[in-house]
């Protein structure tokens with residue numbers, strides 16, 4: 001074996017950083033054999049050196065001074081597991097400028113500043129890898145970039161947030177209300193104390209921006225992603241969905257239709273026999289459709305210390321191979337196109353709509369008349385008995401444009417006997 005040593009440092013010894021350190025220590029023999037080098041963890045940056053840890057690293061490895069890592073000429077590769085933008089992005093820029101390869105799990109930083117960081121890595125002839133930024137341990141970035149690269153990707157659609165999938169699973173399987181499941185998930189440490197990024201869909205949107213850019217070869221600005229979270233989902237819609245043969249999942253959907261990209265994150269009804277419908281608890285799955293390969297689904301743990309560490313260490317091994325072969329940057333975004341993002345009013349979907357109406361003769365015909373006038377064709381209708389003064393009227397449409405649905409709903413809302421538009425879900429068949 002070549003006795004050249006590759007020196008690695010980790011920024012941030014939290015859940016993910018500890019997973020990386022554990023894998024490097026536990027699998028050091030196999031890793032060294034695979035790359036033909038000794039891989040040594042030489043420095044770990046953490047802001048709190050007094051914290052009790054499961055993992056005891058030698059005192060001279062630990063530091064709370066970023067420059068001990070970023071400016072150490074001996075260090076070859078930096079693993080960034082701090083997360084967020086500040087101060088992380090500045091650390092990464094400093095590392096790339098110092099000609100250190102960087103491996104990150106940071107979806108927000110890659111989604112917002114990926115292009116800038118890829119360019120900087122290119123300029124400095126170093127690698128910038130980010131497999132762990134989407135789907136934790138699921139090897140989706142490398143699959144899209146390498147294994148599926150022969151294809152025109154038509155669709156990437158996934159459950160890419162474990163927290164919301166856990167909450168929805170409990171709501172569906174146990175009939176528990178959103179607020180109660182969220183409180184329980186926070187108590188057990190499954191949901192963050194501030195759950196906004198997960199619950200309102202930002203986390204999924206960062207991941208969708210990364211996936212779509214790679215799948216469709218065109219950068220996707222995070223602000224162009226249509227975003228709806230799960231906090232407004234009501235038990236009664238879950239019940240109607242069941243009755244209609246659907247389950248509700250928070251999906252990140254990327255599609256290329258007529259050379260335009262559709263990018264949206266929202267609660268979606270999918271048939272209960274769809275492969276994504278069986279993805280429960282905190283698991284993630286990404287469904288991909290390519291013109292040559294057809295349909296594929298990747299399933300696994302989308303977060304956590306060891307699964308995310310698995311993706312990071314795989315990147316690390318790839319970087320070391322690049323160092324040995326004197327090549328670099330094979331995994332950055334190949335955004336060679338500049339495709340337009342389709343406006344939401346132009347997307348075509350089926351819709352589930354729940355209206356709360358006064359139970360009187362003629363209501364259904366007024367509602368269906370307005371839908372008809374706006375090119376919206378109804379596939380099925382459910383009407384249940386009186387709850388209060390109103391009754392729920394549940395409709396599922398055929399495929400229509402979102403613009404037509406929204407125009408029809410505006411008119412329906414004005415009807416005297418319609419109390420409210422209770423809910424609207426897009427349905428993916």
Ligand code: HSE
Nearest residue numbers: 160161162163198303
């Ligand atoms: N907060 C994310 C989730 C994990 O719940 O899936 C990290 O991306």
